[in-house]
Amino acid sequence: MNKINHLAVWILVAVYFLIGWGWYAIFGEMWLNYHARTMTDIERTHKFSAYLTAIIASIFINYALAWLIGRVKAASAVAGLKVALICWFAFLFVEYTTISVFSAFETNPWPLIFIDMGRPFVGFAVSGLVLGAWRRPTA
Numbered sequence: 001m002n003k004i005n006h007l008a009v010w011i012l013v014a015v016y017f018l019i020g021w022g023w024y025a026i027f028g029e030m031w032l033n034y035h036a037r038t039m040t041d042i043e044r045t046h047k048f049s050a051y052l053t054a055i056i057a058s059i060f061i062n063y064a065l066a067w068l069i070g071r072v073k074a075a076s077a078v079a080g081l082k083v084a085l086i087c088w089f090a091f092l093f094v095e096y097t098t099i100s101v102f103s104a105f106e107t108n109p110w111p112l113i114f115i116d117m118g119r120p121f122v123g124f125a126v127s128g129l130v131l132g133a134w135r136r137p138t139a
Contacts, residue, residue: 003070008134009062016058016123023119034112069131080132088124
């Protein structure tokens with residue numbers, strides 16, 4: 001953990017949350033339409049526990065990326081971006097897409113998959129760029 005830039009991670013936790021807010025501000029109406037819901041239908045789901053879960057997930061994601069980027073010695077923004085997007089593709093997109101396409105209980109159309117996976121794509125990309133570029137100062 002001594003190679004992790006903790007300040008960068010905590011700033012990215014806030015940025016990751018803001019990306020989600022912005023993403024669904026742009027694509028929220030389309031997302032609701034694909035789910036055949038209205039804003040009124042989901043207002044009750046905006047509980048403190050949901051936001052707390054999102055913040056905790058962001059902490060884990062950014063610390064894991066920071067650790068991995070340090071471990072593979074990705075010493076530039078582009079190298080950090082590559083590591084982060086490989087993680088996004090291998091661990092999020094492929095698994096989510098497989099579940100969405102093959103599950104008998106999920107019937108998500110491709111545009112909905114791209115909306116749902118676009119937010120973490122942007123989040124991982126920003127985190128990878130920042131963590132790759134903003135290295136912890138060495139003493």
